Amino acid sequence: MTTLLTNAWILTLDDALTEHNPGWIQIDGTTITALGSGTPPSITGAEVVDCGGDVVMPGMVNTHCHMGMSVFRGLAEDVDDRLYRYILPLERKFVTAEMVRIGTTLSALELIQGGVTTVADMYYFETEVAEVCDTAGLRAIVGQTLADFDPPDHKDFDEGFARVDELVDRYRDHPLVTPSIAPHAPYSTGLKTMERIAQWSAYHPGVPVQMHLAESTLEVNWAQENHGKSTVAVTRDAGLLKPNLIAAHCLQLDDADITMMSEHQVCVATNPRSNGKAGRGIAPVEKMRNAGLPVGIGSDGAMSGNTLDLFSQFAPVSMFAKLLAGSRKPLPAVDVIRMATIEGARVLSLNLKTGSLETGKQADLIRISLAAPRLHPIYDPYSMLVFATMPDDVTDSMVAGRWLMRDRQVTTLDSGEALADANQIARQFKAEMARIDRL
């Protein structure tokens, strides 16, 4: 089966930032087999899609998400102690395999509609997440969380490891879904279990490790009080600072931490909207990138960042870099789009498969309409994408040659059912919150 996209403004995001305008892309099966400018080839029997001058670019890579948590979106938004007052009690009581399936389905819809084609997830009941991503057609890193705070799907680490092993067994050879192990954070895993995970990881080099790192002052204080060093140093001591570590947040870092992370070739997922909304701080993105660390962009869960598309993150990540430097120059728009595509793919070790439009790579791409007045004029397409484009401008999405969305309609999931299910869960949450408030 051949698909031919024609008459597109193609942003390839290859190393040379090649553009084809007007350009065409040939897709055979799951793979990009040719692309270029000018007259497209004539291929008998091909599905030809005239893109009418729209932008076609790599699908975006969301490097940190908790898809199951979309049912918590906007809950007790401005309450300082909402984590302990509402969220952990609600998770313990209500987070089941079914809830994770419902939340993940709602998130998958939003991700596809927002132009994300690859997502790195960590949460509970992660085989459910894997199944939903498979159905949705999303490329995904799917991480089973391990934590010591009585999480909803394992009573101790042994049970947690059993869940990881089941996930890895089922998905080790899946074309789209990569299983992953996800220690929650240094303070909620502990040095001993981090060491155990590092040993496990040595036997599973193809399984990415995802972890929250240096996210909060609470975590920094834990590391100092218990180990007399930074949380990054504790993670290094445990043997977890490795090229297949996807470290999320990375806010509370000093220069020595960044050097240490660079020496161990760690990968970073920055979550500007989540960090900003929580008032936690600004990640040193420019410093990390200048030290050679690949930095991708993540949405975090909808409980923290509310939306899961990456367009919502572009203004924050840009503004934060510019505010730190006191200049409009740092982190130019093209670098933000690199982070959202090829650099994000690099963070997930998927850069040979996705993140740019090049011959031999998987056909993971999105089409963006230029109809909205707010997009014009266009002096630079990257600036347009970073500061004016919105998720609703994405009209079509393809992963591995399969259309996931055509003309804003997601073809792989049922939107009405997902919304009804999610709102039903929200009614249970509201009742429980009212009960908590009466206590």
Added chain:
Amino acid sequence: MTTLLTNAWILTLDDALTEHNPGWIQIDGTTITALGSGTPPSITGAEVVDCGGDVVMPGMVNTHCHMGMSVFRGLAEDVDDRLYRYILPLERKFVTAEMVRIGTTLSALELIQGGVTTVADMYYFETEVAEVCDTAGLRAIVGQTLADFDPPDHKDFDEGFARVDELVDRYRDHPLVTPSIAPHAPYSTGLKTMERIAQWSAYHPGVPVQMHLAESTLEVNWAQENHGKSTVAVTRDAGLLKPNLIAAHCLQLDDADITMMSEHQVCVATNPRSNGKAGRGIAPVEKMRNAGLPVGIGSDGAMSGNTLDLFSQFAPVSMFAKLLAGSRKPLPAVDVIRMATIEGARVLSLNLKTGSLETGKQADLIRISLAAPRLHPIYDPYSMLVFATMPDDVTDSMVAGRWLMRDRQVTTLDSGEALADANQIARQFKAEMARIDRL
């Protein structure tokens, strides 16, 4: 002519934050004549619009904009000296009445599509802006700029005052368009001319004054070097700190400045995205509001902030307040929506006419679709509006009882013509920029 909106989730933004859900609003001519919950009245001959459970809320108030500048959107985004290298030369060469008309039309489309029903503008050839807003049906404060840097429409302040007088003469009694005088900034107006404006203003108490204030360190240094005091103090000395001053930006303030502004009951327009993108800093919004200053939200021009809707400003203004405090608690979502509606109207002295849905007020309102998965679940409508809603969710817009947009189609302006005209100007700009780069 009576219009009856039914089956709506009405957020009135009155003092008690009354909601009617499901609710109805009766509009006779330009005015809201009744609203409530439950069964709507039966009115013979009324246009009845069933809102299908959608949110209906006050149209938003953009308190600082340069509508003519949309043709500069995204130009030389990451170039540190772009103002002197490109923008001022382009303005001098190309800004004509016709260019302002084209840029303003493009902006009017975007404002209407983004849920803004009232806009405060300051730029050049401002009678053109007034005419476009009148045609578009937008409520507007339209400010003729006065500046000393050889601006495109007046060679000296006398000519500038003549333009102001013409604007005031033509629009003093217009139902939607309020004329305004707009000294560019203290450093680009100078103490003497600021005093002259203050005297002029004393004879025109109904004419709002708009000015950039405490925006940059350049301005702060100018005030210290030339007057040995803060730029706010210089403005006070000139007699311009008054309740009808709309002060834009207000970044570089100390506590004494805020006290001074509070004593003189100044109004503030904060522009978080513009300030953040330029790396200029974070406005002390919480401090100003706690000191009793009304603070509205502005987009600034598209050259600086790129988009003109207020949804784009909500995450930045929220995150900045929370980052300054190191907590998720400050500036709760409901206060952000207040700033975008009734408090913004107060900043423009239009709060008796617009900014909330109450009997006797003008029917300035928008309808927001809840169809997008990213909006659900909804625990709090204000959180949903601040952190998940996007301009494309706004389906309908009404000002003074007149529909400006129905089902995403702007009824008062021609979108295709505006885009073609704006892109034609952009081609001229690009050619001139290439010429500058060859120099």
